[in-house]
Amino acid sequence: MPLLAYALQRMAHFVGAGNLVGISWLSGIALVGFVGRGACQYGQDALMAKASLRVVLALRQHVFRHVQTLDLDYFALSRTGDLSYRLTEDLDRVGEVVHKFFHQTVPDVLVLVAVLGYMLYLNAPLTAATLAIAPLVGLAIGWFGERLLTSSRRSQDRIADLASLLTESLGGIQTVKAFAAENYEASRFGTFARLNYEARFRSEHVKSVQYPVVGFLYALSVIIVFWLGGWQISAGHLTGSEFVGFIAGVALLIDPIVQLTDNFNHIRQTQASLDRVFVLLDRHPQVQSHPQADILPVIQGKVEFEGVTFSYPSGATALQHVDLQVAPGEAIALVGASGAGKSTVVKLLPRFYDPQAGRILIDGIDIRSVTLPSLRRQIGIVPQETVLFSGTIAQNIAYGQFEFDLAEVEHAAKIANAHDFICALPDGYQSSVGERGVNLSGGQRQRLAIARAVMLDPKILVLDEATSALDAESEALVQEALDRLMQGRTVFAIAHRLATVRNVDRIVVLEQGTIVEMGSHSELLACQGRYAEYHAKQFMR
Numbered sequence: 001m002p003l004l005a006y007a008l009q010r011m012a013h014f015v016g017a018g019n020l021v022g023i024s025w026l027s028g029i030a031l032v033g034f035v036g037r038g039a040c041q042y043g044q045d046a047l048m049a050k051a052s053l054r055v056v057l058a059l060r061q062h063v064f065r066h067v068q069t070l071d072l073d074y075f076a077l078s079r080t081g082d083l084s085y086r087l088t089e090d091l092d093r094v095g096e097v098v099h100k101f102f103h104q105t106v107p108d109v110l111v112l113v114a115v116l117g118y119m120l121y122l123n124a125p126l127t128a129a130t131l132a133i134a135p136l137v138g139l140a141i142g143w144f145g146e147r148l149l150t151s152s153r154r155s156q157d158r159i160a161d162l163a164s165l166l167t168e169s170l171g172g173i174q175t176v177k178a179f180a181a182e183n184y185e186a187s188r189f190g191t192f193a194r195l196n197y198e199a200r201f202r203s204e205h206v207k208s209v210q211y212p213v214v215g216f217l218y219a220l221s222v223i224i225v226f227w228l229g230g231w232q233i234s235a236g237h238l239t240g241s242e243f244v245g246f247i248a249g250v251a252l253l254i255d256p257i258v259q260l261t262d263n264f265n266h267i268r269q270t271q272a273s274l275d276r277v278f279v280l281l282d283r284h285p286q287v288q289s290h291p292q293a294d295i296l297p298v299i300q301g302k303v304e305f306e307g308v309t310f311s312y313p314s315g316a317t318a319l320q321h322v323d324l325q326v327a328p329g330e331a332i333a334l335v336g337a338s339g340a341g342k343s344t345v346v347k348l349l350p351r352f353y354d355p356q357a358g359r360i361l362i363d364g365i366d367i368r369s370v371t372l373p374s375l376r377r378q379i380g381i382v383p384q385e386t387v388l389f390s391g392t393i394a395q396n397i398a399y400g401q402f403e404f405d406l407a408e409v410e411h412a413a414k415i416a417n418a419h420d421f422i423c424a425l426p427d428g429y430q431s432s433v434g435e436r437g438v439n440l441s442g443g444q445r446q447r448l449a450i451a452r453a454v455m456l457d458p459k460i461l462v463l464d465e466a467t468s469a470l471d472a473e474s475e476a477l478v479q480e481a482l483d484r485l486m487q488g489r490t491v492f493a494i495a496h497r498l499a500t501v502r503n504v505d506r507i508v509v510l511e512q513g514t515i516v517e518m519g520s521h522s523e524l525l526a527c528q529g530r531y532a533e534y535h536a537k538q539f540m541r
């Protein structure tokens with residue numbers, strides 16, 4: 001850049017002197033220089049784009065892995081839309097700034113330093129006059145930068161609100177339509193969209209005030225330079241062409257300074273996004289593998305709860321002094337009113353939460369002393385609602401495995417009474433399911449969940465009975481599949497409707513987080529206690 005200023009000064013001199021040879025030489029050199037600059041620029045652009053995109057890629061993968069380790073409660077309290085916004089848009093913004101920083105900020109600073117050096121060499125007093133305004137400019141940029149950060153934080157939060165609302169209302173579109181609540185949702189959306197608009201406008205407004213203020217300060221310094229330059233020329237300290245060279249330097253400063261200001265604004269705005277991502281990284285899960293944790297060896301399936309007391313982080317006490325021994329291969333059913341603590345018992349087994357007091361042993365080993373994956377891989381869960389991921393039926397049955405044997409998948413599906421309906425689908429095991437896939441009935445989805453558990457072949461099985469009733473035929477198929485799945489495994493069945501109770505060895509009755517009765521179906525009926533009451537209520541309906 002100083003070279004350009006120097007060249008302009010020489011050119012002015014040649015033009016003034018009518019030196020055509022000099023003009024031609026200089027033009028030729030300039031042309032070659034510009035072609036070289038273009039080539040370098042291409043190399044730099046491509047390289048910088050790659051570097052910044054790689055930063056985003058690495059950060060995104062890291063953040064996603066980290067988010068997956070967070071406790072279940074964190075997900076219960078966070079909104080999916082907000083989380084996905086942090087992992088997509090917020091991270092993209094960070095990438096843009098990294099790109100800008102290396103692509104523009106660093107070269108701009110280098111140009112600035114070089115041009116200033118050249119100007120100092122040309123005329124130190126004039127350069128000092130140009131720079132006199134710099135602290136004021138710095139202060140103004142800093143002050144506006146703070147405002148921009150605050151307004152950007154608000155703006156990013158509002159956009160994330162909007163993303164959350166979208167996920168929520170489009171995810172629940174069936175309910176929206178069923179309640180004819182389209183106008184209600186549109187109005188909620190409108191309110192959020194307006195808040196987003198206002199926050200964005202505040203951000204842009206800060207910039208639109210900043211640019212004229214800073215621009216005025218630049219103009220002031222240029223006026224000072226002209227005034228001082230004129231004075232130096234009239235005093236004979238400076239020639240006209242030297243002044244042109246100096247002014248060319250000043251002109252060369254404008255571009256990098258404007259861009260630096262702009263980039264500084266951009267960095268401030270992006271800091272809000274970066275903060276939102278780092279808040280996630282600063283969170284650490286309560287439940288994690290101990291650094292010296294061992295791998296849980298292949299288990300027999302003996303489970304012991306010893307004086308287990310547990311409250312949810314939100315404060316609700318869910319279990320109090322629960323003592324329970326389950327032998328390998330034994331099937332127990334957990335029975336009790338809604339909120340009695342049935343689900344909590346089975347959530348503690350795979351360490352979704354750790355109890356505050358007492359301990360849980362599997363084959364005599366405290367589950368807190370083993371690694372989480374080795375524990376969780378030996379516990380199969382057939383949940384109330386089967387979650388299918390986008391992909392094929394086969395991939396869903398072999399969920400979590402990168403490579404699998406299709407014959408094994410088919411075998412699992414046969415045990416789960418799912419093979420026949422899968423074969424009747426247009427693409428069989430390769431049919432797509434998930435959000436945009438084939439529609440499956442509740443019973444079919446459950447049988448897929450059972451096939452999934454068969455594939456895992458766990459020694460401990462958790463069955464969360466579906467609360468919604470299936471039709472008789474479907475129920476019989478599911479029950480038959482469950483009976484096969486339960487064989488040879490330790491089973492914890494949460495019986496919401498007492499339908500599963502028939503097939504278990506022992507029934508555990510819970511009330512307000514404590515075990516109040518335990519025994520076989522006939523024993524419990526005979527003792528005429530809580531279980532007998534539940535039983536009578538269900539079958540009287």
Ligand code: ADP
Nearest residue numbers: 312314316317318337338339340341342343344
């Ligand atoms: P059940 O499965 O028998 O219906 P739960 O084990 O789900 O009962 O719940 C036991 C108690 O813990 C209830 O009082 C319930 O409100 C509370 N609870 C359940 N899950 C949570 C949670 N994620 N956060 C806070 N409290 C919870």
